[in-house]
Amino acid sequence: QVQLVESGGGLVQAGGSLRLSCAASGRTFSIYVMAWFRQAPGKERGFVAGIRWSGGSTTYYADSVRGRFTISRDNAKNTMYLLIDSLKPEDTAVYYCAAANHVVGLNVLNGYDYWGQGTQVTVSS
Numbered sequence: 001q002v003q004l005v006e007s008g009g010g011l012v013q014a015g016g017s018l019r020l021s022c023a024a025s026g027r028t029f030s031i032y033v034m035a036w037f038r039q040a041p042g043k044e045r046g047f048v049a050g051i052r053w054s055g056g057s058t059t060y061y062a063d064s065v066r067g068r069f070t071i072s073r074d075n076a077k078n079t080m081y082l083l084i085d086s087l088k089p090e091d092t093a094v095y096y097c098a099a100a101n102h103v104v105g106l107n108v109l110n111g112y113d114y115w116g117q118g119t120q121v122t123v124s125s
Contacts, residue, residue, distance in 0.1 A: 002026045002114045004097050009119030012087050016123075020082040022097030022116060028053075028078050030101045035060075035112070036071065036082045038093035038121075045096065047107035049082060053099070060106050087123045094118040 008020040024031065035050035049071040050060040059071050070083040080097060096118045104111035 002028060002031060002099050004099060004114055004116035006095065006097050006116045006119040009095060009121045011122045011124060014087055014089055014123055014125050016087050018084045018087060018121060020084070020095055020097075020119060020121070022080040022082075024078045024080070024099065031099045032102055033104060033106070034073065034080045034097060034099045035106060036069075036080075037096045037098060037109070038091075039096070039118075040090075040093040043093075045109060048095070050106045051080065062107075084121070087121075089123045089125045092121060092123050094120050 003025045005023045006020060008018065012018050031053040033050055034053050036048040037045050038048050039045040047062050048065055049069055051071045051073055052058045061069060068085050073080045084091060097116045098112035099114045100112045
């Protein structure tokens with residue numbers, strides 16, 4: 001089993017930056033890929049960014065966030081990060097991290113084996 005705990009969310013003014021963290025524990029050696037998703041009120045949860053956990057550090061981004069979001073990881077700390085720049089009100093959502101033990105369609109929610117509880121990001125205009 002792998003446990004995921006997100007942190008770093010909060011209330012931020014538009015134009016600001018925020019760094020989210022996802023700490024993994026348990027059988028982290030089994031993780032193949034990790035990702036960030038977000039869910040705005042009344043909308044479905046959607047893929048934001050993903051990163052290979054082992055065997056390289058290839059990153060993937062949703063087209064809507066490319067250029068403003070940066071995903072990274074620190075394997076020594078078993079932690080994944082999401083840096084969000086130039087925050088917009090439409091970035092307001094609960095941000096979730098997810099992990100999979102195998103190759104997965106990055107935007108396929110039920111392909112992931114583990115999920116965190118989420119961290120709220122609210123961007124004021």
